[in-house]
Amino acid sequence: MLELCHIHQRYADLPLLQDLSLQVAAGEIVALLGPSGSGKSTLLNIVAGLQAPDAGSVRWDGQDITALAPERRRFALMFQDFALFPHLNVLDNVAFGLVEQRVPKMQARARALQMLALFGLTELAQRRVWNLSGGEQQRVALARALITEPRALLLDEPFSALDADLRVVLRQEFRSRIQAIGMATLLVTHDEAEAREMADRSVRLVQGQLVAAG
Structure with a gap:
């Protein structure tokens, strides 16, 4: 289980995250909603180990991993630009x-060929990524994230650069693949429909604190 315990973070001397706690169980997809500037990506960076909180801890199965380097956490992070x-x-x-x-x-x-076969991408193996469509690039990014068998998957607005029809298809595909593997997943999004379609539950960042979303 992924746990955030009493996270505090300031930005430009103002409180951004205040005494924030959250649990994400194995196999659960939790959506983190909120407008731009609310601290969603900051929180994801803290979970990933790319940023240290001012106070509080990140835990995995009860173990404090706040001081662990990103590569030692065995978490996978997917950005909106595929990277x-x-x-x-x-x-x-x-x-x-x-x-x-x-x-x-x-x-x-x-092993990469086996993963590409699972995603129906075998015929693309030798292609350069700039020759792929947006949907193909996103599937390759997910395959790359999952091949290391991460303990948790962190998604930062993963479909925002894609057109509406493709977003709908990929939401369903990602949800089924993530659930099949059974990893804890934290999805950062500003899209209410995306949260409803992908997540088991949703929380919203409001003035630096989490509240349950409908």
Whole structure:
């Protein structure tokens, strides 16, 4: 279980997050709603280990991991711009996380091919990412995130750059794939429809604190 315990964070000497606590169980998708500037992405960065909170802790299965470096948390973070590597083809983009974990490159590529097959992307393996559609890029980004078998998945406005029809398709696809793997998932979004379609429950950031969303 992912737990945020009494998180405090200031921005420009003003309180941004105030005594914020949240639990996300394994296999649960929790949507974090709120307008731009409310602190959603800041909170996600704290969970990922990219930013330290002013006070409070991040815990996994009861263990305090606040001081752990991002790569040691075994969390996967997906950004709205996909963050694929333009100098690598699709196969090596997906294999990248395994190579970083010092899995031999041939073995990493073999596992990446299996992941691409699972996503129906095998025929794209040798393509450069700039030749892919937005939907294809997002599926490659998810495959890359999942191949390292992360304990938690952190999604930061993952579909905001896509057109409306594709967003609907990918929401359903992502939800089914995430649930099949059973990982704790925190979805940051400003889109109420996205939260309803993807999440098991939703919370809203209001003046630095979390309240249950309908």
